[in-house]
Amino acid sequence: MHPIKPLDKLPPKREKVETLKILRQLSKSSKALGELKGIAQTMPNQEMLINAVVLQEAKDSSEIENIITTQDELYKALNTKTKQAPQVKEVINYRKAIFLGHNLLKKQGFLRLKDIELLQKTIIENNAGIRSMAGTVLKNDKTGEVVYVPPQEKSEILDLLSNFLEHFNLNQDDVPPLINLAILHYQFESIHPFYDGNGRTGRILNILYLIINKLLDIPILYLSSYINENKADYYRLLNKVNTSNDWEAYILYILKAIEIMATRTIDKINSINNLLSKTIEIVQNEAPKIYRKELIELLFEHPYSKIEYVVQKLNVERKAASRYLKALEKIGIITSEKIGRETIYINKILIDILKIH
Numbered sequence: 001m002h003p004i005k006p007l008d009k010l011p012p013k014r015e016k017v018e019t020l021k022i023l024r025q026l027s028k029s030s031k032a033l034g035e036l037k038g039i040a041q042t043m044p045n046q047e048m049l050i051n052a053v054v055l056q057e058a059k060d061s062s063e064i065e066n067i068i069t070t071q072d073e074l075y076k077a078l079n080t081k082t083k084q085a086p087q088v089k090e091v092i093n094y095r096k097a098i099f100l101g102h103n104l105l106k107k108q109g110f111l112r113l114k115d116i117e118l119l120q121k122t123i124i125e126n127n128a129g130i131r132s133m134a135g136t137v138l139k140n141d142k143t144g145e146v147v148y149v150p151p152q153e154k155s156e157i158l159d160l161l162s163n164f165l166e167h168f169n170l171n172q173d174d175v176p177p178l179i180n181l182a183i184l185h186y187q188f189e190s191i192h193p194f195y196d197g198n199g200r201t202g203r204i205l206n207i208l209y210l211i212i213n214k215l216l217d218i219p220i221l222y223l224s225s226y227i228n229e230n231k232a233d234y235y236r237l238l239n240k241v242n243t244s245n246d247w248e249a250y251i252l253y254i255l256k257a258i259e260i261m262a263t264r265t266i267d268k269i270n271s272i273n274n275l276l277s278k279t280i281e282i283v284q285n286e287a288p289k290i291y292r293k294e295l296i297e298l299l300f301e302h303p304y305s306k307i308e309y310v311v312q313k314l315n316v317e318r319k320a321a322s323r324y325l326k327a328l329e330k331i332g333i334i335t336s337e338k339i340g341r342e343t344i345y346i347n348k349i350l351i352d353i354l355k356i357h
Contacts, residue, residue: 005242007151007190009163010183011173016247017183018175022255029178029255032262037216039269044276046218048300049269052354053220058095060224061203064231067091071355075304075346080339090123094200097122101208102219110169111208113161116193119204124197130157131195138192147239150192160191168209177213181206182254186241220265226257271353276300279333286331290324299334303347303354 043049055078059069067087077088084092097119104115117129134152139145151157164187166172171180188202203224210216227234230253237250276296283291298313299305310321325345328334334345 007160007187007242009160010167010187011175012183012245012247014173014175016245017179017251019248022179022248022251025252025255025259026176026178029259029262030176032259032266033178033210033215033221036221036262036266036269039266040216040218040220043269043273045297045301048272048276048297049220050218051301052272052303052350053222053265053268054095054098056354057203057207057222057224058091058098060222060228061200062087062091062094063228064203064224065199071351075351076339076344079302079304079306079344080342082340093123093125094204097200098204098207098219101204102211105208105211110212111165111205113158113165116161116165116201116205120194120197120201123200124194126196128195130154130161130193136192136195148190148242150190157191157193160187161193164188164191168205169212171213177209177215178255178258179251181209181258182251183247184209185254186238186250189238190242221258221262223254223257223261225264226261230257268353268356271356272300272350275349275353282331283328283333287327290327295324295328299328299345299347300350303350305334305345305347306342 040046040049055071055074059071059074062069067090069085069088069091073085073088074091076082077084077092100122101111101115101119104111121127121129132154136150136152137146138148138150140147151160164184167180167187168184171177173180175183185202185206188205189198192198194201203222207216207219207222210221211219233253237246237253240246241250279299280291280293280296283296292314294313295310298309302309305325307318307321307325310316310324311318314321314324316324325334325336329336329345334347337344337346
């Protein structure tokens with residue numbers, strides 16, 4: 001990104017963002033996303049899907065910022081009282097921020113500046129808010145060279161954010177929403193309104209934008225895994241928009257990411273549904289006395305489960321809950337593991353499906 005050129009307000013020129021190549025890819029991306037929305041609606045319990053996909057996204061998005069954790073560490077942290085490593089805590093905060101954003105949208109149907117500040121505060125756990133001191137620059141990690149100087153004055157940052165929110169909440173230019181998502185993502189990352197957490201906040205805004213535009217009902221499509229696999233291109237193409245106003249290559253990258261990640265998520269949903277049906281069948285055949293649909297769904301909502309969850313979900317005594325889980329372990333549905341003083345029951349086959357990008 002060029003250090004001097006001031007950041008233009010939205011919208012960019014239509015002919016730059018609606019080229020023939022972009023419109024062709026838009027058609028493929030929209031189709032894949034439409035299929036994902038449809039298949040997600042067939043899930044018997046959408047909580048299973050949201051919990052699984054949101055945790056994977058929290059891990060992947062944090063990885064872009066070199067915050068590395070494993071899925072097992074995250075599930076253990078969420079379900080036990082073990083001490084959390086700093087990087088695990090950051091990923092769990094990111095997960096919390098996704099749910100927070102989704103709940104805000106369900107309640108009010110749009111986002112305000114204070115909502116975006118709250119998302120960032122939840123991720124980073126500090127009160128610094130919008131940048132108010134000049135001097136923020138983005139450097140190349142390897143060479144130390146300054147690649148971009150975002151807007152420096154707080155008044156300019158607030159003005160640009162106000163312009164951003166107008167286009168986020170109300171697509172007044174009639175640009176197809178998926179193209180607009182790419183434009184908005186570039187704009188937010190270029191405004192770089194916070195001292196820290198801009199990338200993660202911007203990636204949460206992507207999913208919320210899809211929900212605002214009714215392209216998805218629930219937060220299940222994320223681009224972080226794709227960005228991780230193609231990180232150099234992501235930063236290079238963001239830079240090209242800034243230095244040479246080359247929107248086409250960058251928008252194609254984002255649209256392609258949407259198509260690929262929608263297709264992968266569809267595959268994941270199919271695998272989860274198949275495993276759910278198979279698990280129900282095994283339990284009905286091998287442990288019919290304890291079979292209850294809610295019990296099986298619980299193992300998919302919480303791949304790391306415990307007695308308390310069964311007590312709450314099924315409204316049974318601890319003794320009965322323990323008996324159910326032990327019976328399921330006996331027929332190979334779950335595996336128990338002692339963590340500290342707690343016994344956790346793990347749906348390992350599901351965890352393996354969730355680990356696949």
